[in-house]
Amino acid sequence: MTENRYSRRAFLNRVGWLATLGSFGGLTAASARYMFPNVLYEPPKEFKIGTIDNYPEGVDFLADRRIFVVREQNHIKVVSAVCTHLGCTLNWVAERNQWECPCHGSVFNQKGVVIKGPARRPLPWYEVSLTPAGRLLVDERRIVPYTETLSVKT
Amino acid sequence: MKIRNILIRNPIWESIVRKEHRPSEWIQTKTLGLGLINLFLFAILTVTGILLMFYYVPDTEKAYQSLKDLEYVISFGMILRNMHRWSAYLMIVSVFLHFSRAFYMGEYQKPRQFNWVIGMLMLLCVLGMGNTGYFLPWDQKSYWGITILSNVISAVPVIGEQLKYLVLGGTEVGQNILTRAFDMHVKVFPLVLGLLMGIHFWRIRIDDGLAELIPPQGRTTAASVNNPGGNDPQGQTAVGWSDIITRESSKCLLILAIVMGMSLLFNAPLEEVATPSVTPNPAKAPWFFLDLQEMLSWGPPFWWAIVVPGVAVPFLMLIPYLDPGRTGSGQWFHPSRRVQNILFTAFVTVMIGLIVIGKFMRGPGWVFYWPWQPWPSP
Numbered sequence: 089m090t091e092n093r094y095s096r097r098a099f100l101n102r103v104g105w106l107a108t109l110g111s112f113g114g115l116t117a118a119s120a121r122y123m124f125p126n127v128l129y130e131p132p133k134e135f136k137i138g139t140i141d142n143y144p145e146g147v148d149f150l151a152d153r154r155i156f157v158v159r160e161q162n163h164i165k166v167v168s169a170v171c172t173h174l175g176c177t178l179n180w181v182a183e184r185n186q187w188e189c190p191c192h193g194s195v196f197n198q199k200g201v202v203i204k205g206p207a208r209r210p211l212p213w214y215e216v217s218l219t220p221a222g223r224l225l226v227d228e229r230r231i232v233p234y235t236e237t238l239s240v241k242t
Numbered sequence: 243m244k245i246r247n248i249l250i251r252n253p254i255w256e257s258i259v260r261k262e263h264r265p266s267e268w269i270q271t272k273t274l275g276l277g278l279i280n281l282f283l284f285a286i287l288t289v290t291g292i293l294l295m296f297y298y299v300p301d302t303e304k305a306y307q308s309l310k311d312l313e314y315v316i317s318f319g320m321i322l323r324n325m326h327r328w329s330a331y332l333m334i335v336s337v338f339l340h341f342s343r344a345f346y347m348g349e350y351q352k353p354r355q356f357n358w359v360i361g362m363l364m365l366l367c368v369l370g371m372g373n374t375g376y377f378l379p380w381d382q383k384s385y386w387g388i389t390i391l392s393n394v395i396s397a398v399p400v401i402g403e404q405l406k407y408l409v410l411g412g413t414e415v416g417q418n419i420l421t422r423a424f425d426m427h428v429k430v431f432p433l434v435l436g437l438l439m440g441i442h443f444w445r446i447r448i449d450d451g452l453a454e455l456i457p458p459q460g461r462t463t464a465a466s467v468n469n470p471g472g473n474d475p476q477g478q479t480a481v482g483w484s485d486i487i488t489r490e491s492s493k494c495l496l497i498l499a500i501v502m503g504m505s506l507l508f509n510a511p512l513e514e515v516a517t518p519s520v521t522p523n524p525a526k527a528p529w530f531f532l533d534l535q536e537m538l539s540w541g542p543p544f545w546w547a548i549v550v551p552g553v554a555v556p557f558l559m560l561i562p563y564l565d566p567g568r569t570g571s572g573q574w575f576h577p578s579r580r581v582q583n584i585l586f587t588a589f590v591t592v593m594i595g596l597i598v599i600g601k602f603m604r605g606p607g608w609v610f611y612w613p614w615q616p617w618p619s620p
Contacts, residue, residue, distance in 0.1 A: 129417070154518060176386065177521040189607070191390065192535075
């Protein structure tokens with residue numbers, strides 16, 4: 089019977105291999121997970137951009153936030169200034185009434201819709217609300233349709 | 243003569259060349275010696291790179307400042323940075339020529355298939371080093387290069403966003419990607435490339451030297467030539483190799499002179515400090531990636547930056563296993579390899595053409611301009 093028994097040597101051998109592979113597997117998985125940071129020290133996605141009086145009629149570029157603030161009389165809209173193709177910062181070209189991308193030549197009309205590729209997705213419009221103190225609050229996590237505007241009494 | 247003997251007749255060289263075939267006319271005149279040029283450029287890059295690292299700080303606030311210090315404050319900093327940049331450019335060119343040479347001579351044919359694969363991996367390493375090196379100065383080119391690259395990565399199906407998060411170490415271009423690029427550039431890529439270089443050289447020995455037209459049984463070995471009578475007369479050993487070593491050493495000195503000359507005459511470019519709100523118009527990738535950027539302007543990044551390179555690179559890598567031809571190895575443009583050579587030339591011409599178009603014929607908004615056409619003022 090002894091020869092059919094699972095021998096101590098075979099058992100320890102298997103345990104040894106499992107422990108070795110387990111250690112390397114675990115270390116590999118842990119190192120892979122390690123590469124994905126849990127806390128990001130990045131600018132917040134929700135921020136205040138002053139009052140409507142800061143923005144004259146038309147399209148204004150907010151450099152440090154990479155957004156455009158569009159004012160039409162007392163209506164305020166905020167759109168991303170990041171090209172949906174590969175993330176370059178768009179330029180507003182007032183004489184042609186459109187956004188143009190310096191990198192690969194994408195063009196967006198004043199509704200943020202692509203009128204010339206290579207970009208394919210429209211520009212996202214961000215939700216704007218008013219804080220109790222009357223400041224404009226932009227939330228980049230909330231994408232709204234182009235038609236949605238914030239009316240501010242001036 | 244004494245010093246020459248120490249240089250050439252020492253155990254290191256002898257252990258390398260001991261069993262090597264007698265160097266024929268062929269090796270001296272036909273292979274161009276590009277491999278050794280690459281090795282030497284890698285040595286220049288290692289030395290200058292280590293020196294640059296003594297001052298460079300991989301911090302988004304300080305990196306650009308340390309570059310300015312290297313240029314204007316630190317003695318010979320500018321020269322060392324120039325040498326690092328120009329020898330990197332030369333290395334990319336010379337790696338590419340080495341790769342073309344190996345193709346046009348059918349060097350990848352049996353039994354040397356695997357060394358071609360190693361070579362392709364090394365080519366990818368060199369491009370990876372070039373790319374991560376471009377991120378380090380944290381100027382406009384770095385910033386927008388990373389931005390475009392990270393968005394290309396996010397076009398990978400299913401795992402694109404996670405992959406972008408992994409590369410950037412976050413959701414935005416910032417400190418984490420600079421740290422990661424630095425780590426890859428100065429540690430991971432050089433280590434991997436060094437390891438692959440070792441395998442590459444070792445495989446040459448394993449694969450019976452380089453491809454030659456001489457049938458194997460007709461070859462004379464170094465030992466039988468250098469040591470015909472079985473004894474070793476003083477000064478007679480490895481005469482053929484001593485010629486090659488002298489030749490190649492002078493070639494290395496010439497390369498060094500070229501790199502130094504270029505570094506004295508031309509300064510490595512440095513753009514303005516990285517500014518997220520302003521994308522330079524046009525924003526161009528480093529020249530060796532302009533073929534990819536040109537293709538990116540044609541359509542969705544998924545097709546032009548993921549699928550096309552994702553098919554082309556493995557295809558190039560597997561050429562030795564896909565091309566069943568067994569003739570013409572060791573000869574330039576052998577007639578039996580006409581189809582292969584035409585296809586390869588077409589591929590290379592398109593790539594170089596795209597780089598030239600991207601470099602000289604793309605203006606603001608990636609609009610086509612002839613090189614002599616003025617760009618509209620903004």
